[in-house]
Amino acid sequence: MDLKEIKHLAELSKLEFSQEELQAFSKEFEQLVDFADIVKNSSESGQIKYAQIDMNDLRQDKPKESMSVEKLLQNTPKVASQSIVVPRIVE
Template sequence: MFNSDLTKHLAELSKIEFTDDELEQMTADMTNIIAIMDKVCEFDTSKPAYALDAVDYNDLRKDKHQSSYPTESITANAKNVKNNSFVVPKVV
Protein backbone atom coordinates (compact mmCIF):
# COMPACT_ATOMS: atom_id res chain seq x y z
CA MET A 1 0.00 0.00 0.00
CA PHE A 2 1.39 3.35 -1.03
CA ASN A 3 1.37 6.00 1.73
CA SER A 4 2.92 9.35 2.57
CA ASP A 5 5.81 7.76 4.51
CA LEU A 6 6.81 5.83 1.40
CA THR A 7 6.51 9.01 -0.68
CA LYS A 8 8.81 10.81 1.77
CA HIS A 9 11.31 7.94 1.60
CA LEU A 10 11.27 8.01 -2.23
CA ALA A 11 11.56 11.82 -2.21
CA GLU A 12 14.70 11.45 -0.13
CA LEU A 13 16.13 8.85 -2.51
CA SER A 14 15.16 11.05 -5.44
CA LYS A 15 16.64 14.16 -3.84
CA ILE A 16 13.53 16.21 -4.52
CA GLU A 17 12.02 18.61 -2.00
CA PHE A 18 8.21 18.56 -1.75
CA THR A 19 5.82 20.81 0.17
CA ASP A 20 3.12 19.08 2.23
CA ASP A 21 0.54 19.71 -0.52
CA GLU A 22 2.88 18.39 -3.20
CA LEU A 23 3.58 15.28 -1.10
CA GLU A 24 -0.13 14.62 -0.79
CA GLN A 25 -0.64 14.97 -4.54
CA MET A 26 2.38 12.79 -5.30
CA THR A 27 1.09 10.09 -2.93
CA ALA A 28 -2.27 10.09 -4.75
CA ASP A 29 -0.58 9.97 -8.18
CA MET A 30 1.80 7.20 -7.15
CA THR A 31 -1.03 5.14 -5.68
CA ASN A 32 -2.79 5.17 -9.06
CA ILE A 33 0.42 4.54 -11.01
CA ILE A 34 1.55 1.62 -8.82
CA ALA A 35 -1.88 0.04 -9.29
CA ILE A 36 -1.10 -0.48 -12.99
CA MET A 37 2.54 -1.38 -12.31
CA ASP A 38 1.30 -4.23 -10.10
CA LYS A 39 0.50 -6.05 -13.32
CA VAL A 40 4.14 -7.21 -13.54
CA CYS A 41 3.68 -9.08 -10.25
CA GLU A 42 1.18 -11.37 -12.02
CA PHE A 43 3.79 -12.50 -14.54
CA ASP A 44 4.70 -16.17 -14.38
CA THR A 45 8.28 -15.92 -13.15
CA SER A 46 9.06 -19.52 -13.97
CA LYS A 47 8.86 -18.70 -17.72
CA PRO A 48 12.04 -17.05 -19.02
CA ALA A 49 15.39 -16.59 -17.40
CA TYR A 50 15.58 -12.91 -16.66
CA ALA A 51 18.28 -10.89 -18.35
CA LEU A 52 19.33 -7.93 -16.29
CA ASP A 53 21.38 -6.49 -19.11
CA ALA A 54 19.35 -6.38 -22.32
CA VAL A 55 21.97 -4.43 -24.24
CA ASP A 56 24.86 -5.98 -26.15
CA TYR A 57 28.26 -4.43 -25.63
CA ASN A 58 30.09 -6.25 -28.39
CA ASP A 59 31.78 -3.28 -29.95
CA LEU A 60 33.64 -1.64 -27.12
CA ARG A 61 36.26 0.80 -28.31
CA LYS A 62 39.93 0.41 -27.57
CA ASP A 63 41.38 2.67 -24.89
CA LYS A 64 43.22 5.56 -26.46
CA HIS A 65 44.59 8.85 -25.31
CA GLN A 66 42.64 11.89 -26.46
CA SER A 67 42.32 15.46 -25.30
CA SER A 68 39.47 16.47 -23.01
CA TYR A 69 37.25 19.51 -23.30
CA PRO A 70 38.73 22.78 -21.99
CA THR A 71 37.76 23.41 -18.36
CA GLU A 72 36.19 26.75 -19.30
CA SER A 73 33.73 25.08 -21.67
CA ILE A 74 32.77 22.49 -19.05
CA THR A 75 32.16 25.06 -16.32
CA ALA A 76 30.48 27.57 -18.65
CA ASN A 77 26.98 26.32 -17.79
CA ALA A 78 27.43 26.35 -14.01
CA LYS A 79 25.76 29.12 -12.03
CA ASN A 80 28.63 29.64 -9.59
CA VAL A 81 32.25 29.05 -10.58
CA LYS A 82 35.46 30.28 -9.00
CA ASN A 83 39.04 29.40 -9.95
CA ASN A 84 37.81 26.73 -12.38
CA SER A 85 35.82 25.06 -9.58
CA PHE A 86 32.11 24.71 -8.83
CA VAL A 87 31.11 26.72 -5.77
CA VAL A 88 28.71 24.91 -3.38
CA PRO A 89 27.43 25.60 0.14
CA LYS A 90 29.79 24.60 2.91
CA VAL A 91 29.66 20.80 3.38
CA VAL A 92 31.58 20.42 6.67
Protein backbone atom coordinates in the same frame (compact mmCIF):
# COMPACT_ATOMS: atom_id res chain seq x y z
CA MET B 1 1.03 3.86 0.43
CA ASP B 2 1.04 6.28 3.35
CA LEU B 3 2.35 9.82 3.50
CA LYS B 4 5.38 8.79 5.51
CA GLU B 5 6.54 6.47 2.76
CA ILE B 6 5.94 9.09 0.08
CA LYS B 7 7.96 11.59 2.11
CA HIS B 8 10.81 9.11 2.42
CA LEU B 9 10.74 8.49 -1.33
CA ALA B 10 10.83 12.24 -1.97
CA GLU B 11 13.84 12.49 0.32
CA LEU B 12 15.63 9.73 -1.64
CA SER B 13 14.70 11.48 -4.88
CA LYS B 14 15.98 14.82 -3.57
CA LEU B 15 12.63 16.45 -4.24
CA GLU B 16 10.47 18.66 -2.06
CA PHE B 17 6.67 18.72 -2.18
CA SER B 18 4.14 20.89 -0.41
CA GLN B 19 1.67 19.15 1.92
CA GLU B 20 -1.03 19.53 -0.75
CA GLU B 21 1.19 18.09 -3.45
CA LEU B 22 2.05 15.16 -1.21
CA GLN B 23 -1.64 14.41 -0.59
CA ALA B 24 -2.42 14.49 -4.30
CA PHE B 25 0.68 12.49 -5.05
CA SER B 26 -0.08 9.64 -2.67
CA LYS B 27 -3.43 9.12 -4.42
CA GLU B 28 -1.83 9.13 -7.85
CA PHE B 29 0.96 6.90 -6.70
CA GLU B 30 -1.47 4.20 -5.75
CA GLN B 31 -2.69 4.06 -9.34
CA LEU B 32 0.85 4.00 -10.68
CA VAL B 33 1.84 1.16 -8.38
CA ASP B 34 -1.32 -0.79 -9.22
CA PHE B 35 -0.31 -0.48 -12.86
CA ALA B 36 3.24 -1.70 -12.14
CA ASP B 37 1.75 -4.59 -10.14
CA ILE B 38 0.43 -6.08 -13.41
CA VAL B 39 4.04 -6.99 -14.17
CA LYS B 40 4.84 -8.02 -10.62
CA ASN B 41 1.92 -10.44 -10.58
CA SER B 42 2.42 -11.78 -14.09
CA SER B 43 3.56 -15.37 -14.60
CA GLU B 44 5.42 -14.48 -17.82
CA SER B 45 9.17 -14.76 -17.61
CA GLY B 46 12.05 -14.92 -20.05
CA GLN B 47 15.79 -14.52 -20.18
CA ILE B 48 17.06 -11.41 -18.38
CA LYS B 49 19.44 -9.32 -20.44
CA TYR B 50 20.50 -6.03 -18.99
CA ALA B 51 21.84 -4.72 -22.29
CA GLN B 52 19.64 -4.79 -25.37
CA ILE B 53 22.63 -5.19 -27.64
CA ASP B 54 25.12 -8.07 -27.35
CA MET B 55 28.22 -6.00 -27.63
CA ASN B 56 30.42 -3.66 -25.87
CA ASP B 57 32.87 -2.33 -28.38
CA LEU B 58 35.15 -0.22 -26.31
CA ARG B 59 37.44 2.18 -28.11
CA GLN B 60 41.20 1.96 -27.84
CA ASP B 61 42.44 3.36 -24.55
CA LYS B 62 44.59 6.04 -26.11
CA PRO B 63 44.87 9.63 -24.95
CA LYS B 64 43.21 12.12 -27.25
CA GLU B 65 42.47 15.78 -27.27
CA SER B 66 39.57 16.50 -24.94
CA MET B 67 37.34 19.41 -24.07
CA SER B 68 38.84 22.43 -22.36
CA VAL B 69 38.09 23.05 -18.70
CA GLU B 70 36.45 26.37 -19.64
CA LYS B 71 34.07 24.60 -21.97
CA LEU B 72 33.28 21.91 -19.43
CA LEU B 73 32.45 24.58 -16.86
CA GLN B 74 30.56 26.95 -19.16
CA ASN B 75 27.19 25.81 -17.80
CA THR B 76 28.18 25.56 -14.15
CA PRO B 77 26.24 27.97 -11.93
CA LYS B 78 29.17 28.87 -9.65
CA VAL B 79 32.84 28.58 -10.61
CA ALA B 80 36.08 29.79 -9.03
CA SER B 81 39.66 28.92 -10.05
CA GLN B 82 38.47 26.32 -12.56
CA SER B 83 36.48 24.56 -9.85
CA ILE B 84 32.79 24.13 -9.07
CA VAL B 85 31.82 26.06 -5.95
CA VAL B 86 29.47 24.44 -3.42
CA PRO B 87 28.74 25.26 0.25
CA ARG B 88 31.23 23.92 2.74
CA ILE B 89 30.35 20.33 3.67
CA VAL B 90 33.12 19.52 6.16
CA GLU B 91 33.32 21.50 9.38
